[in-house]
Amino acid sequence: MEKLMSCEQQTPTAHARGIDVSRWQGEIDWRRVASAGVTHAIVKMTEGGTYTDPRFATNFAGMLAHGLTAGVYHYFRALSSTPGEQLGNIRQRLCEANFEVGKHILAIDVETSRNEEASPDQMADALHELVTLLSTQVLDGAHPYIYTSPSIWADRVAWRKYDFSPCPLWIAHWDAKQPTVPETWRSHGKSWHWWQHSSKGQVDGIQVAVDLDWIKR
Template identity: 70%
Template sequence: MSCNDPIKNENARGIDVSRWQGDIDWTRVAAAGITHAIAKMTEGGDCTDPKFVTNFQGMQANGLKAGVYHYFRALSSTPCEQLTNIKGRLAEVAFNAKRDILVIDVETNRNEGASPDQMADALFQLVTLIRVSLLEGAYPHIYASPSIWSNRLAWRKYDFSECPLWIAHWEVAQPTVPETWSAKGKSWEWWQHSSKGQVDGIHGPVDLDWVKS
């Protein structure tokens, strides 16, 4: 490699979207070099993203590797209620458990009243329900930031390391992998590295991700 050669990033380019991105031109997104995308689907036991079906179908129609995410609520709804919500939305699209990924988004916003134990207990129940009922024994991905995962959730109570990691760590050269995974010799599969991306076909900022291919 010479000084004139471009630096190569071996990771694929991904984005994650929700209703906040408005109407997306997925043909232009694909032409811009984005190969992976995840759409918000559900939240808690009764909330759904109004753009989910359109976004998921747009991803698939334009050849992107598609995924869905569910925003986890520890207290406002039970894991069973959240599973029912997820199932209802997945029934509206051509989701394939062997091809498409399903992510549980773990954040503290709207979970402020939950203790670390309550966060871990409810999350483990939801992971188990999704694995058994929807993913034919496979584990859902987990999305979290290093600080929230390490400090706001009693992660030592259960083995979450089988869940592929989608790490949210912005403006760093390399993300911090929480001990849940690093102690088992595992790393991230998706890395959300920016919340301020610009992609053709999307008006305004969008989350950018690197995806290990």
């Protein structure tokens, strides 16, 4: 298992250390996580139009209680739920968690799992509609982060149809010296904000492997 200390030694001083978690990490001791030097965390909140991660409320409260810079993510479904249904699910959980716009991060997780039947055009159309709804009805004109990998974004999303570059990039590129920034952002002179660089991290306070992230300060 990859040790957090080894990541600390490799992390440039311009980067803060973060993790992202879901129910798969089980019960988390956030006091120990914070003491291990993790300063940022994003927790899975919702998926599609109805699902809520059963550990969301506990994890989000624990992150806040121990001073971590906090965020939440929504797992995007292109076909099984409409953007409007997903907006309703997101907004309800944000209100229940006392999410603060401008302080806490909201990200959309764009992956192929459970989106296998969606075409690249359908992925882009539904994602663009959801981004627009969140920006105008939840985030006071700001844009949600987009989480994706270079290959998924290039091959599974018709990204040229819309300008997604205003959405801060959370890139998943494991075991690389530097992540590949998709053309959507690179062509606008933008880079990543969060980089998920490993899925095999070990952090004190978490009993199983956890995703590790670097965050530009």
